[in-house]
Amino acid sequence: MTDLIEVKGIAKAFGGIKALNGCSFTVQKGDIHGLIGPNGSGKTTLFNVMTGYERPDAGSVNFNGKEITGQSPGKIFRMGIGRTFQLTRVFSRLSVLDNMLIAAQHQHKWFKSALRSPGQGGERQRALDLLDFVGIARLAELEAGSLSYGQRKLLELAYLLMADPDVLFLDEPAGGVNPTLINQLTERIRELNAAGKTILVVEHNMEFVMGLCDRITVMHQGVALLTDLPATVRSDPRVLDAYLGGVEEEAEGGDPDSMADATFTQADRSES
Amino acid sequence: MSALTKTFKSMSKAKLAAVVVAIAVIAVFPLVFTNPTVTEIAIFALMFMATSSAWNGFAGSSGYFSLGHAIFFGVGAYAFTIIANDFKMAPTSALFFLMPVAGVFAMVAAVGVGAVALRTKRHTFVVITIGIFFIFQLLGFNLNVTGGASGLQVPTPSNWNAATFNNPFYYAAAILLGFTVLLYWIIKRSAFGLQLLSIRDDEERARGLGVPVWRVKLSAFVVSAFPVGMAGALFAYLIGQIYPQTVFNPLFDLSWALMTLVGGIGTIVGPLLGGVVLESIQQYLNLYLSNVDIYLIIYGVVFLAVMFWMPRGIVPTVVGAVKRRRGTPTGPTSIATSDDKQPAKPDQTAGLIVTAKGATE
Ligand SMILES: Nc1ncnc2c1ncn2[C@@H]1O[C@H](COP(=O)(O)OP(=O)(O)OP(=O)(O)O)[C@@H](O)[C@H]1O
Ligand SMILES: [Mg+2]
Secondary structure (H helix, E strand, O other): OOEEEEEEEEEEEEOOEEEEEEEEEEEEOOOEEEEEOOOOOOHHHHHHHHOOOOOOOEEEEEEOOEEOOOOOHHHHHHHOEEEOOOOOOOOOOOEHHHHHHHHHHHHOOHHHHOOOOOOOOOHHHHHHHHHHHOOOHHHOOOEHHHOOHHHHHHHHHHHHHHHOOOEEEEEOOOOOOOHHHHHHHHHHHHHHHHOOOEEEEEOOOHHHHHHHOOEEEEEEOOEEEEEEOHHHHHHOHHHHHHHHHHHHHHHHOOOHHHHHHHHHHHHHHHHO | OHHHHHHHHHOOHHHHHHHHHHHHHHHHHHHHOOOHHHHHHHHHHHHHHHHHHHHHHHHHHHOOOOOOOHHHHHHHHHHHHHHHHHOOOOOOHHHHHHHHHHHHHHHHHHHHHHHHHOOOOHHHHHHHHHHHHHHHHHHHHHOOOOOHHHOEEOOOOOOOOHHHOOHHHHHHHHHHHHHHHHHHHHHHOOHHHHHHHHHHHHHHHHHHOOOOHHHHHHHHHHHHHHHHHHHHHHHHHHHOEEOHHHHOOHHHHHHHHHHHHHHOOOOOHHHHHHHHHHHHHHHHHHHHOOOOOHHHHHHHHHHHHHHHHOOOOHHHHHHHHHHHHHOOOOOHHHOOOOOOOOOOOOOOHHHHHHHHHHHHO
């Protein structure tokens, strides 16, 4: 096992809110790595920093031993990291199929291919196959903006696969997806992993995360609390504290030192 | 060329027939309507159909609303006139071949303008293009080569038959139109065209998927300057005299935008329809009512009416209606989907407490 991605001391504040506050952890090559934590713990912000959509105030991100901190999204993508968005970003006025073909554009020499029609050389078929892979092939001709949230999530995954990066960052891939499709989604992600992709996935659905991931990092208030195997994370008291503490702090204005109190309050609450 | 023949083959018979008819009508028009006033209106209509198409080819596809494309009209007009004068070229039909050269000058100007203006965000872009436009107009007024406020005289054919004087200009405009439509028809079906549309929808996301956004935007901008520059040259040759305010005309961009929006932005036929209707009306009013500005009122009324009843423009609305009548599915409503959860930012913390608690037990 080798370290593929190394996050060191990332800090990022929005005005007074410290979304990330010295976050460090590593992702091993070939893992399905889960990233969990309560709402607002900084998971999406971390994704944004790692993929160049947000510039960190401090810290560094290394990928394959090379520093990628502060690079542009396009450059980081070309180095092999592709991502999806929590609030989906599809090309809403283009058809689902055209969305897929956009993601394949970077695989051609631009000057040579600019005037050729997109989807040639089996690309169209590959796009349809991938849409089928995530279960939305029947929607291929629809305008992407007309899809439901869950369908757009699946489209984002599909076009990311079309782009075919080595590493996939998935921000809540199961969010809004029909519950009957979630098992299928787990399977798809496993297949991708078996085919050699390293995957970093944010997800609130605990069953999904625990069943899928090789390793899990728990985020809390902009810090990575711990990184460990699912079984260990499951039984670590700090994880429970993080979730419960997070709830309390939202109510009380936040004090990281009062986690023990927060647990207490929770215990009281569950009795009543 | 195989890609081109393939796309020709992919056209439906009805569309192909419509194209053939349109070409035939344009070809015989000046033979049927020989009145020079009518052919002059027709020349302007063709010219504005072509330039609207070019404007739409950039702005409609990329989502960057340019109000500075008249720069390229002016540069084309001045390049044509200055070259023709300096090299003492005779005013014959051969002078029409100077149009592409003027178009290339316009493209060179577009590289410079685009390199500055395209660095900004969409709404800033609109303002920046206006600003740069006025710099060019100011240069037109103040440079020596442009003749300043008194403008430049363009050599005019003196031995052409007065009755058919307009015809060479008419056919030059028709060829310019044919070229421009073909150009954008090819682009629309190309990877380049698709990349432009992805920039229109979500530029940052396109960049994050490896689309060379900068290159695509700048190329589209520069390409669209070519037909506009040629139109400027044709205008100069036709009118015989150019002034900074007649070729660097701020109303051109408004016209192109209006023609495009009324006809249907992002479509091939939209700017053609908007161009032929609105420009014909404008020229007609100019010639017969000799009231130069009344067309602005008409433009405003037409624009408001169309935007009120058909916000997407005439062509998309009509095409949509026809498809619906035929029962062709056009929208998502015809497909039943199983997972119709609406986007909601789920606050799953509550659920997690249960899960996390369960985990520790
Ligand atoms: N662009 C922004 N401007 C201001 N505050 C922001 C911005 N982005 C994130 N934040 C804040 O930073 C904190 C971390 O947000 P982030 O979206 O990273 O959390 P998250 O772990 O992804 O949460 P969730 O589970 O709800 O998706 C939150 O308090 C959020 O309000
Ligand atoms: Mg998030």
